[in-house]
Amino acid sequence: MKHLLAFVLLPSCIAFSQNATTSDATGSVDKGKKIFMDVGCYECHGTVGQGGAAGARIGPPPLNAQGFIRYIRKPAGAMPAFTDKVLTDRDLTDVYAYLKSIPAPKPVKDIPILNELKGK
Amino acid sequence: MSKSKSSASKPSSSQSALGRRGFLKGTAAGAAALVAGEAAIAPVVKAQTPARAVTPLPGATQIAAETNAPPMRVDVYTTDRPGSDFMLDVIKTLDFEYCCANPGSSFRGLHESMVNYGKNKMPELITCCHEESSVAMAHGYAKIEGKPLMVMAHGTVGLQHASMAIYNAYADRVPVYVVLGNIGAAEWRRTDVEWAHSVQDAAAMVRDYVKWDDNPVTLQHFAESSVRAYKMSMTPPYEPVVIIADAVLQEEPMSDFDRRTARIPKLNLSQPPASDGNSVNEIARMLVNAENPLIIAGRVARTPEGIRLLVELAETVQAGVSDRHYRMNFPTMHPLNVGGPIGGGTVTTVANADVILSLEVGDLWMATHSQTPINRMGMESKPLTKAGAKIITIYSGDLFGKSNYQDFGRYNEVDLSIAADAEATLPSLIEACKKLITPQRQRAMQERGAKLAESAKRLRDRDIEAAAYGWDASPISTARVSMELWNQIKTEDWSLVSETFPFFSAWPLRLWDMNKSYHYIGGHGAYGVGYQAPAAVGAALANRKHGRLTVNIQTDGDLNYAPGVLWTAAHHKIPILNIMHNKRAYHQELMYLTDMAARANRGIDTALIGTGINDPNIDYATLAKAYGVYSIGPIINPIDLAPAIKKAIAAVKKGEPALVDVVTQPR
Numbered sequence: 001m002k003h004l005l006a007f008v009l010l011p012s013c014i015a016f017s018q019n020a021t022t023s024d025a026t027g028s029v030d031k032g033k034k035i036f037m038d039v040g041c042y043e044c045h046g047t048v049g050q051g052g053a054a055g056a057r058i059g060p061p062p063l064n065a066q067g068f069i070r071y072i073r074k075p076a077g078a079m080p081a082f083t084d085k086v087l088t089d090r091d092l093t094d095v096y097a098y099l100k101s102i103p104a105p106k107p108v109k110d111i112p113i114l115n116e117l118k119g120k
Numbered sequence: 121m122s123k124s125k126s127s128a129s130k131p132s133s134s135q136s137a138l139g140r141r142g143f144l145k146g147t148a149a150g151a152a153a154l155v156a157g158e159a160a161i162a163p164v165v166k167a168q169t170p171a172r173a174v175t176p177l178p179g180a181t182q183i184a185a186e187t188n189a190p191p192m193r194v195d196v197y198t199t200d201r202p203g204s205d206f207m208l209d210v211i212k213t214l215d216f217e218y219c220c221a222n223p224g225s226s227f228r229g230l231h232e233s234m235v236n237y238g239k240n241k242m243p244e245l246i247t248c249c250h251e252e253s254s255v256a257m258a259h260g261y262a263k264i265e266g267k268p269l270m271v272m273a274h275g276t277v278g279l280q281h282a283s284m285a286i287y288n289a290y291a292d293r294v295p296v297y298v299v300l301g302n303i304g305a306a307e308w309r310r311t312d313v314e315w316a317h318s319v320q321d322a323a324a325m326v327r328d329y330v331k332w333d334d335n336p337v338t339l340q341h342f343a344e345s346s347v348r349a350y351k352m353s354m355t356p357p358y359e360p361v362v363i364i365a366d367a368v369l370q371e372e373p374m375s376d377f378d379r380r381t382a383r384i385p386k387l388n389l390s391q392p393p394a395s396d397g398n399s400v401n402e403i404a405r406m407l408v409n410a411e412n413p414l415i416i417a418g419r420v421a422r423t424p425e426g427i428r429l430l431v432e433l434a435e436t437v438q439a440g441v442s443d444r445h446y447r448m449n450f451p452t453m454h455p456l457n458v459g460g461p462i463g464g465g466t467v468t469t470v471a472n473a474d475v476i477l478s479l480e481v482g483d484l485w486m487a488t489h490s491q492t493p494i495n496r497m498g499m500e501s502k503p504l505t506k507a508g509a510k511i512i513t514i515y516s517g518d519l520f521g522k523s524n525y526q527d528f529g530r531y532n533e534v535d536l537s538i539a540a541d542a543e544a545t546l547p548s549l550i551e552a553c554k555k556l557i558t559p560q561r562q563r564a565m566q567e568r569g570a571k572l573a574e575s576a577k578r579l580r581d582r583d584i585e586a587a588a589y590g591w592d593a594s595p596i597s598t599a600r601v602s603m604e605l606w607n608q609i610k611t612e613d614w615s616l617v618s619e620t621f622p623f624f625s626a627w628p629l630r631l632w633d634m635n636k637s638y639h640y641i642g643g644h645g646a647y648g649v650g651y652q653a654p655a656a657v658g659a660a661l662a663n664r665k666h667g668r669l670t671v672n673i674q675t676d677g678d679l680n681y682a683p684g685v686l687w688t689a690a691h692h693k694i695p696i697l698n699i700m701h702n703k704r705a706y707h708q709e710l711m712y713l714t715d716m717a718a719r720a721n722r723g724i725d726t727a728l729i730g731t732g733i734n735d736p737n738i739d740y741a742t743l744a745k746a747y748g749v750y751s752i753g754p755i756i757n758p759i760d761l762a763p764a765i766k767k768a769i770a771a772v773k774k775g776e777p778a779l780v781d782v783v784t785q786p787r
Contacts, residue, residue, distance in 0.1 A: 022669045040714040043707065043786060050590030050597055052625035052787035054711060058587055078493040080718035087724070105588040113607040114591075115582050117631060120452070 029069070032098030035091050039082075049099050055079070067098035068096050146320025146768025150473040199373035203339055204229035205237045206374055207365055210343045210384050211270065214243060215348045216297070218261070218661065219243035220254035221272035222281075226317055229370030230272065243270055246661070246692055248654075249684025251278045255285030255360075257653050257658030257685070258296040260617060263447070263641040264662035266423055268295040268353055275302035275322030275364060283326050284648045290329035290359045291527040292446070293419050293480075293517070295353040303367040304335070323362045328524040331359035339369060343384045355390045356422065356516040356541040374389040392422075392544035395514060399538050403512055404552035406475050407534070408494065408561055412568070413439040414458070414473035417449035417513075418481030420542045427451070429546035430479070436553050438569035442469050444481060445621060446642040451635035453580075455573030460621070460629070470504045478513045478534075479542040485530035494715050504691045514537040514545055527646060575766075583630040595783045596758045598701070602627035604761045605671065605699060608769055612669040617659035618652055619643025619695075622708075623675055624701060625787050638668060649706075651683030653698075659691045660696035660777075669772060672695045674779075676733055676740070683743060689777035690748035697772045698744070698779040699765070702754065703786040704734045744779040753781025 036042060047054055049059020056079075061068055069092045072082050087095075108114050178186070194733035207230055211219075223231060234245055249256040258269045273282050279300055281424045289296045303309050303318045323333035332352045342365065374382070395403075407413050415434060421427045431452055434441050440458035441450045450457055458469045470476065470488055478484045491501045505511070511534040518539035521528060529652070538545070557565070568579040587599035602624065615638040620628045634640050641659060644651040656672035663670045679700075689696055705728065713727035728734075737754075744751035750771040754762045761782065768778035 027465045037489070039726050040710070043506070043711045043727075045716055046590055046785050046787065048593045050593065050599075050785070051586070052598065052785070053622040054625075054787045057586065059589070075495075078495060080495040080715050080725065082718055083721055085721050086718070106591055108170060108588050109583055111588060111591060113603050114584055114587055118581070120633070 027093035027095070027097030029094075029101045032094035032096065032101075035055075036095050036098055039087065041095065044079075048102050050105075059099045060104060061096060061099040065093060065096045068092065068099075081084045159485055201374045201379065202229055202233065202371055203374050203378075204233040204337050204365075204370035204384075206344055206378070206382060207468070208233040209347075210237045211299075211347045212238065213384050213387060214270075214346065216243040216268070216270040217265075218246050219270040219272055220246045220248050220257045220658070222248045222251050222254060222278065224272070224274040224278050224301055224317075225314070226274050226276075226278075226303060227272045227299065227365055227370065228251035228301075229367065230301070230365055233370075235644045246688065248680040248688055252283035252650055253654035253682045253688065254287045254659075255282045255289065255296055255298065256654035257661065257688075259285065259289045259292065259294050259651065260641070260655030260658030260660075261657075261662045262289075262296065262358075263655075264615065264617070264638050264659045265291075268297040268350070269658075271296060271298045272365075273298065273300055274317055275300035276319050278316045279322060279325055284646075284650065285654075286326050286327045286360050287329045287525065288645040288648045288651050290331075290525075290645070292642070293357045293359065293482075294645065295358040297350060297353060298330075298360060298362045300364050301363060301367055301370070302335075302364050304337075304364075305366075305368055308368050314485050314727045320522050322364050324503045326360075326362060328522055328578060329360070330362050331520065332703075333362035333364075335364040336366070336369070339374065339378050340382045341381060342366075342369065347387050350387060351389055356392045356480045356544070357520050358422070359520070392541035393516065393519065393539070394544040394548065395538045395540040397548070399536070400548045400552050402536060403477065403514075403538070403549055404556050406510055406512060406678075407437045407439065407477060408553055408556040410437075410439075410473075410475035411564075412473050413437060413475040413477065414469050415439050416470075416476060416478045416481050416484070416487055417441055417443045417484075418479060419642075420449045420479040421447050421448045421637060422541075422543050425636055426543040426546070427635075429543060429550065433546055433550050433553070435569075436550055436557070438572070439477070439574050442487075444483075444487070445626075445629060445640065446645075448634060448640040448642075449639050451633075452629055452634045453635070454568065455576050457576055458572060458680070459579055460626075471506060473505070476505065476509060476511045478511065478515070480515055480517070481513070482515075482517055482527070483529045484513065484534075485532040489530075490533065494712070495719060497719075510535040512538070514538045514540055514542040516541045579629075587627065587631060590785065592758055593785065594756050594758065595703070595785050596755070596761060597785050598787060599627045599631075600758050601673075601699065601701075601761065601784060602631060603780055604758075604765060605673075606632050608762070608765050609669055609671060613667065615639060615641075615642050615659065615663050615668045615670050615671070617656045617663075617670055618673045620673060622787065624673055628673075638663065638666075649678050652678040654682060654685040654688075656698070657685050657694055657696060657777075660689065660694045661692070664694060669769070672696055672698045673701050674698045675701045676703060676738065679740070680733070680738070683747070686744055686747035686749045686777065686779070693775050694777060695772045695775050697765075697768055697779045698749075698777065700740050700753065700779065700781040700784075702738075702740060702781055702783050704732065704737060704783070705786065706731045706733065707786045740779060740781040744781075750776055750778040751781065753779075753783075755780060755782045 044055025051057030051080050069089055075081055207382050254271045258271050261269045272277055300322050302322045303314055309315045309318055332349055334345040336345045346363050349363050353361040420430055434456045441456050442458050443460045445449045445460050488504050489501050490504055492499050513534050590597040591600055616628055619628050653674055660670035710727050710731040713731055714724055717724045741751035741753040755764050764780045768780045771778040
């Protein structure tokens with residue numbers, strides 16, 4: 001039932017993003033990407049953080065770095081909590097850097113097979 | 121099964137014939153004594169009792185024939201009428217198009233009758249490589265065609281293989297007709313193999329999850345039970361049934377008695393149970409007066425007519441519909457579609473509803489409650505419904521239940537519970553609603569409908585925007601695969617025969633225009649993995665005569681249970697486009713392992729142990745090629761996907777199966 005519950009997470013993430021202030025991360029993109037894959041963040045959120053039935057969209061991240069770390073320590077919805085015993089703040093800063101490095105998606109208008117769905 | 125019970129139709133064994141001779145010897149001795157004393161007592165008897173028929177005593181010739189040592193056995197080599205021919209006559213009256221089977225000695229007689237006496241038509245044998253595939257093919261076929269196909273299997277090892285697939289069909293309320301071979305009488309088992317393949321009560325293993333079974337001991341019994349089984353399977357709630365075809369009944373000649381007397385009863389399907397008028401009027405009153413009614417659709421549409429009726433009801437009262445997607449119940453692009461489990465549609469709409477009409481929803485408690493998620497200790501549940509909300513259920517599952525397997529879910533308190541078939545009840549419910557709608561209520565409903573339509577549009581726009589994320593990623597995003605596929609099938613008469621929620625993030629349900637009964641058929645029923653590949657081939661078999669383009673988004677873990685079904689598709693020229701959802705893991709379990717590690721606060725980087733399907737990566741295109749299936753892949757770059765799909769569709773249009781191995785994002 002994880003897939004059913006995971007979507008409860010989405011509104012919580014959005015709520016965080018609305019309250020967040022912008023903040024730059026200083027982590028390593030390469031290290032962050034490796035951690036993201038090794039500890040299984042991609043399992044629910046996708047390898048480029050695009051989200052899906054099991055996890056919210058986090059690439060690019062909707063929170064600032066502090067908010068991101070705070071959320072992972074004490075998440076809402078179905079998201080597991082990851083303590084500093086398994087993921088240090090340094091690790092999470094690197095992960096944040098990776099997510100921050102993910103470019104915004106192409107506009108739908110530039111993807112013809114998606115764009116034609118609009119208005120239908 | 122005892123042979124003595126079947127003397128009317130079964131040939132006597134040498135053992136039972138000697139037993140009869142022994143009996144006659146005793147009869148002869150008794151008769152002689154009676155004759156000796158007859159002179160003394162006969163007059164008295166004659167004087168005291170009226171005349172009556174007296175069984176004549178056997179003559180000397182007969183006594184000699186019956187009591188002398190038996191003559192040397194004369195081998196009888198052939199028969200013009202094995203019992204299995206009659207069994208096939210019975211089966212033919214049930215109008216099965218196909219019979220799926222992995223060959224087995226306990227039903228070899230029936231198998232032979234089917235291909236020779238029956239000329240391999242109605243039913244036509246479909247060669248399967250695993251009994252689980254046989255049943256799952258029947259499962260998929262029934263969800264397209266609305267009726268069962270037949271499965272044959274050993275009553276022992278075959279049924280053991282088939283049992284999970286039967287459970288899936290049971291939980292999914294799907295009719296499947298299983299005929300099991302078994303050698304009931306011990307003295308007829310010729311080898312240790314036949315002893316190992318014989319069982320006292322074959323159906324016992326699956327009795328917890330079939331609707332009915334029987335073990336006929338005569339051919340007449342077989343005829344009646346076979347017709348009864350079909351009727352029970354096709355009375356809502358639809359369910360699998362099992363009939364035993366005794367091997368001796370199959371293989372030995374039909375007795376003279378049976379040739380004279382055996383007859384096949386006529387099949388008359390029962391009318392589905394519909395709700396009574398008073399209850400219908402009460403539901404209509406609640407729906408028409410509701411400010412924010414919600415219809416939750418489970419397994420409503422048993423037939424294409426069910427979709428039309430559900431649309432008419434929703435439009436009549438302008439109620440939002442939340443589809444659980446166990447069937448194609450409601451058009452995905454309809455403005456009253458408020459979303460199913462995906463996207464939180466159910467959560468939001470349930471919380472806002474003042475009247476909830478639940479139609480054939482087995483897991484209503486899940487749809488109306490929240491629970492503590494897996495990544496928190498403890499368990500707490502809360503209703504999602506607001507205070508005072510009324511819940512109505514129309515559920516044929518209330519008419520049939522078993523206890524051992526717990527697929528029925530948690531008990532849900534409701535305000536009005538109707539034990540009836542929803543589709544059969546919809547026509548009267550629609551009419552009752554129409555009679556109650558005043559102009560004032562009509563205006564309110566139209567305003568509500570306009571708001572729901574606006575909300576549905578927002579939901580769809582949100583999904584379109586979401587699909588753009590990760591568009592160029594490799595592994596390829598499930599949204600990209602869905603849209604590349606849709607782009608090439610949207611002008612065809614297509615049929616998606618795979619479950620896409622949660623595995624494919626439900627993208628086809630969110631983005632494709634689904635409005636026909638065969639556009640979507642739901643999933644496993646009991647989440648027994650190994651269902652998808654064979655069910656898809658079974659659905660494609662049903663779609664073949666309609667000329668539909670069958671599309672299966674195939675998860676990798678599922679295909680590895682019984683990939684031989686690819687050969688079945690190639691051998692029987694079943695056109696089907698398989699798009700691999702190759703994520704190289706048993707991904708749901710991979711996520712659970714990460715959950716468990718996070719709960720235990722350790723080792724979150726070890727979850728692929730025991731869940732990964734990598735190192736080496738499986739080359740599904742080569743696997744498919746080995747089974748005779750046209751294949752392309754692995755496709756890793758999204759740029760290569762559209763051309764690969766195009767080539768595969770061209771192969772499918774020639775009447776053959778095809779597979780495109782796509783390395784995908786996990787969800």
